[in-house]
Amino acid sequence: MPAEQPRPFLEMRRIVKRFPGVLALDGVDLDVRPGEVHVLLGENGAGKSTLIKILSGVHLPDGGEILIEGSPALIRRPRDAQALGISTIYQEFNLVPDMTVAENVFLGREPLSSRRLGLVDRRALLRRTREHLDELKLDIPAGAVVRRLGIAQQQMVEIAKALSLQSRLIVMDEPTAVLSAREIDRLFGVIRQLRQRGVAIVYISHRLDEVKVLGDRATVLRDGAKVRTVSVADTPVEELIRLMVGRELGEKFPKVEVAIGEEVLRAEGLTRRGILHGVSLRLRRGEILGIAGLVGSRRTELARALFGADPLDSGRIVLRGKPARIDRPGRAIEERMALVPEDRKQHGILSSMSVKENVTLGSIGAFSRGGFLDLAREKRHAREYATSLRIATPDLDRRVLYLSGGNQQKVVIAKGLSSRADIFLFDEPTRGIDVGAKVEVYRLMIELVQRGAAILMISSELPELLGMSDRILVMREGRVSGEFTRGEATEEAILDCALRGDAPVAGAREAPPP
Amino acid sequence: SAEPGADYPQPPRPSRPYTIGVLVPHLSNPHFVGQAYGYVDEAQKLGAKVILLEAGGYQYVEKQVSQMEDLIANKVDAIILVATNGPGTVGPVEHAAAQGIPVINCNVMTASDKVVTRIRSDDEVIGRMQADFMGKALKAGGKVVLLRGAPGTSWAENRGNAFKKELAEKFPGVKVIGEQYSQSTPADGLKLMEDFMQTFPQIDGAFNGADTTAIGAAQAVLAAGKKGKVVITTTDFQADTEKFLREGVITAAVVQQTVVIGRWGMRAAINRLEKRQVPPSLSTPLLLVTKDNVQDVDMRGVRAPEGWKPPTR
Amino acid sequence: MTEAYLQESQAPPRGHPVLRVLGKIGMPAVVVMLAVFFGAMNPNFWSVRNLSNVSRQISILSLISLGQTFAILSAGIDLSVGSLIALVSVVCAQAMLSFGVAGGILAGILAGCAAGLVNGVVIAKARVPAFIATLGMLVAARGVALTLSGGLPIAGLPRSFLVIGAGYLGPLPFPTLIAAVAFVAAHLVLTRTVFGRYVYAMGSNEEAAILSGVDVPRYKILVYVVSGLFAGIAGVVLTSRVVSGQPTLGEVQELYAIAAVVIGGGKITGGVGGVGKTLLGVLVLGILGNGLNLIQVSSYVQNIVIGAIIVVAVYVDLARERRR
């Protein structure tokens, strides 16, 4: 890190932003120098995304000023930010699902073959997109329709898009949340190159290990206020956490060994053409079964198949000793299963409904007599989970739409936990939630298994898998490629098992001509 | 008594069965169902085959134009047209004429002169007859409102205007204080009359371009307890109109003999196809029906028989 | 979410100060404004008789708008309600002539529910988009009504039946009462029952609802049966008002029902809205329809005014939203 301090590229001064019922930002300062990776840290709801949304013209600040290279800048629309050389990778995906990768990468700045007629030069569009994809070593077809890509592939496309802008400041709001080791390495490679080229980077993440390897300086936010800006190198992780959370955290993984009981879920040769190939697994009472694998290894599809959300071509599922026909999620829930889906925006939250209504949706039957709701009891129940997961919301009637990303994720988890289930399928449950809340989620998982539940946890965060699982299955290309007990599992062994043959994460279809 | 409409007599049954296309604006009120009966029944007697098409409403000129094209493409022998609209139907009429397919124009007139004959009871006369009755009924002078009927239709325009003109000329004592178009359903007539009665404390008479609105108006007057205090005149004579007229809620109805229009149209078509002389215009007599003469009305010329339905294929 | 972006990120709309003041209160303000205005132009507007007229005139729209509220909240739509009124009217009248008043009413309401059931099954099971399914029903139901009635009104209904449309309880016309009861019932169902909660859930994020165990097909079907039920009641009431079965009733009413829901503040894409909002929408349309007649605006010009007010009303309401 350079000793002398170059003039900041960006200065944000005393930024204030109010939302109904929330003071999201309360006079926050931020300055970012060329060629530095500046990390934004803070609990869910601290104001990180809001700050960068103001920087990128999504929100208008209620107070404060923004300087670019010392001169005041007016950013009223995303286009203004782009014009100033600021590009952003948002926390929530912002691709156009029905358009191709290429069309997305160049959306808003299509190469033209005739400026006068506004004719798009499709060849150039595809060619230049491929160039950008290659930079990231992605073998996603430039003509693939984004809707058919996986969540991780979509994230990589977003990154490619942001890079293609040749910006001088790139904001990344939790870019790695949906990525696994391989993609993350590539991303970091690119980030280091950018730093060489003097590009400034604002980096938001809840993965402190990343912060350590990548960050130059870090600015910590708490409840919309800036706590302090520190040099990452000179600040131990525990200190960062204390600055964020304002208190000491207990151990990271409050794992408790629980007596493993009888088998509650058995899958035999689950097969879905082109997706899953003869997957078998056993899940026992009191057990946390971790599922590792690269993105695209079909862990999500496995979970969805177990839950009856996707049809199976062959294979059988045995629940609590009895063969079960789970052909729709409704059946799964009747069988006291619960799923915390991976993609919260599409499968998780009901954004126009309140926090309360989201949390209780899966268990609403429990609060009704003859179809009529007992609203008071429902509210009490919802409050329990909201508080134990520390969901940051002014009140339980706030629409989930208005919660921060991590708090939305907490709502999704609460929804899963609040059901009467005793078999839980967690797909990337801690994605995007802060360190404090993670520990909270782990505690709740332990409580569940102590109460005799069984948990299947899909995760791309190996430390989390290693820390919490009793057993770990590794998947590759829709097959189980290995199994480890808590004792024998190590990061290297699992990665190796997941990577073996290093299968391409491709295969999304070409776009049909519009 | 003689079959109504005997004064344009039924021709002898032709040698070969003709196919006649009949186009009407719609088939969702007694007026046109009665007329449809006239066409179909007469055709049966004359051994002709009828292709009966409705446009679905006066507003669907374009659909009627298309239907006429379809009939021409389908090579019918003659076309009987009840125009949705005067100028709008000129094109296909001339097209048919050019194809040598004779066009008989009934009830609502097309603006084209390429038609064999025009058969109708005149809208102006309908308006005037109501005006004369209204004028006499309110000889002391009074205030009347117009429920004109469907906006943009020739009958609503012509009948209403004729009514106002006649009043202004012959009965200056009777003032038109309000007029409004509405879809011609009882529901709309009811609402419109309710609102009129709120707008004007004193209403002595209500003109109706069609009896669909008159039935609604009658309800409103009944509900307001003004039965008999408002002179309601109307056009045509469906079952409810008759009921209200007998009860003295509706005062007078100028009745078109729709069945007769139908029969005459078919007779003219056959005559033309059999190379007989057809007069360039025929007008079917109108009846002024009130409580006093209602029992002498010969319904055979006015309505389709109980339970008759337009042919469903 | 886009509207979040729009809401938070854009400066509040400029525009006439009066609008801005109104903007603070939104749709209720619009309703009051309209009433005050028409009252000033014609005192009769406030007369008990006229108000009870208005309330009776809007009872039909109220009923079908309630059904529409369910459909739209669930991210669907029911274009068939207008035609269903005609179908119900014909069925009800014909049945009444042979099976008496009770029989007729029952038959009419059942006809409405049956048609709704068909809509529901086509949408939920065959997974045909609601727009298409109910458009098909719009066209077909009208055809059935015309075929059954032969295009003729069905007259001669028993006097006793007419009280439904013409009767009063104190100053309150029966249709008004029926609509009022319907409003309360619908409100309770939407806010206090599992079904109501699921209606919102389906409209907010169908996939998430499915993964949360909501039996979406089943409740979707129920939604359209409910809409059909309300159309059935509306059809019976209207039949009584016009003392005859009419195959031509209800044309374009579906558009006004949808308009009522959206004017009130319901989101056409589902998940947002409610009975209260719908009531506001109905009031705007009802007061306009009555008031413009009372101040004798020509029916041609009425169209222009109504069109404009619909837009302005919603604009004012949104102005409030954005100010939050």
Added chain:
Amino acid sequence: MTEAYLQESQAPPRGHPVLRVLGKIGMPAVVVMLAVFFGAMNPNFWSVRNLSNVSRQISILSLISLGQTFAILSAGIDLSVGSLIALVSVVCAQAMLSFGVAGGILAGILAGCAAGLVNGVVIAKARVPAFIATLGMLVAARGVALTLSGGLPIAGLPRSFLVIGAGYLGPLPFPTLIAAVAFVAAHLVLTRTVFGRYVYAMGSNEEAAILSGVDVPRYKILVYVVSGLFAGIAGVVLTSRVVSGQPTLGEVQELYAIAAVVIGGGKITGGVGGVGKTLLGVLVLGILGNGLNLIQVSSYVQNIVIGAIIVVAVYVDLARERRR
């Protein structure tokens, strides 16, 4: 997205084997089926004269459906196209009487664009939902048309103007040609131009488009101007076809235009669809309208048949989708 989810996760619909076979091909199969059927029932169906009739009859629906395609693709809707036809017709006819044929045509088309512009501004700038904005225009434009014309048709248009509606080029009626040109143009715009890309982008994820720096308001306005333009052309052609200005033209055509887009396979929520798909939808409706007349189905029953076929056609098409 829900249906994406459904496609993946639901078993293909059971249902009659014939349907299942058809399902493999989808909407084109439906079109062919209908044509073959009507041809078998009445040979005249295949006569050159009849086919050219059909092509002319669907030209109007084609034009407004194209405009509707833009609106729906952009996740909007244009309910006003039907009324705009009437407005255009009246303006065109009146202008023509005083300024001659060219003047009339120009005035008509400009009127369409102007109305579209109003729609666009209200939607994009005042951010009133497209449904409400264009519903308001639906009601208001009809009112303007009636007021301008006094409710009466405007006759006496110059003969030379009538060729547009009645003329031929070889066996091809002019309206058909005009529609054909419009189809090609619209296709090129949607597939080859930046504007076209943005239409899809706005419809598929408006927020993403905004965040990518697309000037969404500007292009939204353009979408409705285009829709108004097509309504303008349709209005002029129709005016020539009915040799007069007509304030009552085009009623409920908006519903059929939307239906055409969705029947073809366009997604009512935007982002998915295209000119080719819309053409299929138009053909289904057009062939039905003509064929049922040729085989002399009673007009009552026609409604029932059309309603049913609309639903079945879409069902068959979706069956194919799901098989993917």
